Amino acid sequence: MAPPLAFSADVAAARASGAPVVALESTIITHGMPFPQNLETARAVEAEVRAAGAVPATIAVSGGRIRVGLDADALEALAAAPDVRKLSRADLAVALAEGWTGATTVAATMICARLAGIEVFATGGIGGVHRGAETSFDVSADLSELAATPVTVVASGAKAILDLAKTLEVLETLGVPVIAVGQDALPAFWSRDSGLPAPLRLDDPGAIARAHRMRGWLGLPGGQLVANPIPVEAEIPAAEMAPHIAAALARAEAEGVAAKAVTPFLLAEIGRATEGRALAANIALVRNNARLAARIAVELAKG
Ligand code: PSU
Numbered sequence: 001m002a003p004p005l006a007f008s009a010d011v012a013a014a015r016a017s018g019a020p021v022v023a024l025e026s027t028i029i030t031h032g033m034p035f036p037q038n039l040e041t042a043r044a045v046e047a048e049v050r051a052a053g054a055v056p057a058t059i060a061v062s063g064g065r066i067r068v069g070l071d072a073d074a075l076e077a078l079a080a081a082p083d084v085r086k087l088s089r090a091d092l093a094v095a096l097a098e099g100w101t102g103a104t105t106v107a108a109t110m111i112c113a114r115l116a117g118i119e120v121f122a123t124g125g126i127g128g129v130h131r132g133a134e135t136s137f138d139v140s141a142d143l144s145e146l147a148a149t150p151v152t153v154v155a156s157g158a159k160a161i162l163d164l165a166k167t168l169e170v171l172e173t174l175g176v177p178v179i180a181v182g183q184d185a186l187p188a189f190w191s192r193d194s195g196l197p198a199p200l201r202l203d204d205p206g207a208i209a210r211a212h213r214m215r216g217w218l219g220l221p222g223g224q225l226v227a228n229p230i231p232v233e234a235e236i237p238a239a240e241m242a243p244h245i246a247a248a249l250a251r252a253e254a255e256g257v258a259a260k261a262v263t264p265f266l267l268a269e270i271g272r273a274t275e276g277r278a279l280a281a282n283i284a285l286v287r288n289n290a291r292l293a294a295r296i297a298v299e300l301a302k303g
Pocket residue numbers: 025027028031032033104105106107123124125126127128139140141142259260261262263267282286
């Protein structure tokens with residue numbers, strides 16, 4: 001039996017003609033940002049992809065199907081729905097078999113993108129190794145997915161609420177190329193510089209597309225993490241974010257927040273503490289990542 005994919009008309013047409021397509025995740029909409037900024041951002045990100053000459057395919061799950069491309073009504077319903085499930089690799093098959101409505105994380109979106117024949121995906125920041133993982137064992141499934149599934153993921157690195165040094169170590173162990181764009185440093189989500197050097201650097205979408213193709217020719221199974229820094233005018237310096245991150249982490253610990261709830265809790269806390277500045281930065285970086293992903297998709301579509 002074929003995987004239960006349901007394409008929107010424009011994504012189906014793009015796939016049939018070999019036009020460039022960029023996958024977009026939905027957990028950032030349902031769990032990463034508050035309403036209505038989540039809906040405005042989802043629309044703006046799709047518009048960025050189109051303006052750069054590619055077709056956006058926002059991915060989510062409902063009615064036993066993987067939705068590849070959401071129409072305006074479906075996007076709005078998802079953004080406004082209060083209790084959407086957060087689906088990662090472990091949840092995807094159960095959610096589909098049971099007909100649940102769910103949003104896909106980076107890991108699950110990569111799986112769905114590959115099934116749909118989409119090679120590039122844009123998001124804000126991937127999940128990674130949480131601070132204190134040596135006792136909590138909280139390591140995002142996004143990392144092992146990058147090692148397994150051949151999709152190039154454009155993000156502003158991993159979210160800065162994480163232990164970025166440990167995240168880089170795990171990605172190195174898993175053989176995932178971490179490629180900074182336009183600078184030598186690994187970006188840190190809201191901030192341009194994590195203080196850690198990125199293992200690799202490529203400044204041109206064509207070069208990133210060629211590296212993606214080469215991995216396929218080598219028979220290497222995983223994808224690439226393209227670490228695109230937030231635009232200068234939108235960044236919040238790491239030193240300014242550090243106390244907000246520390247306060248949010250302390251609160252999560254005190255309230256016993258664990259597992260899937262950790263990342264959404266921290267993002268919401270930090271959004272409140274910065275009076276929306278962190279959210280504005282998050283929106284700016286996702287839009288910027290969508291633009292770069294579209295340029296990579298355009299290069300890949302050239303053959
Ligand atoms: N990027 C954002 N905001 C988000 C996420 C990414 O700017 O909310 C989501 C992605 O779906 C990512 C998830 O896969 O956070 C990580 O969750 P966890 O740490 O539980 O694996």
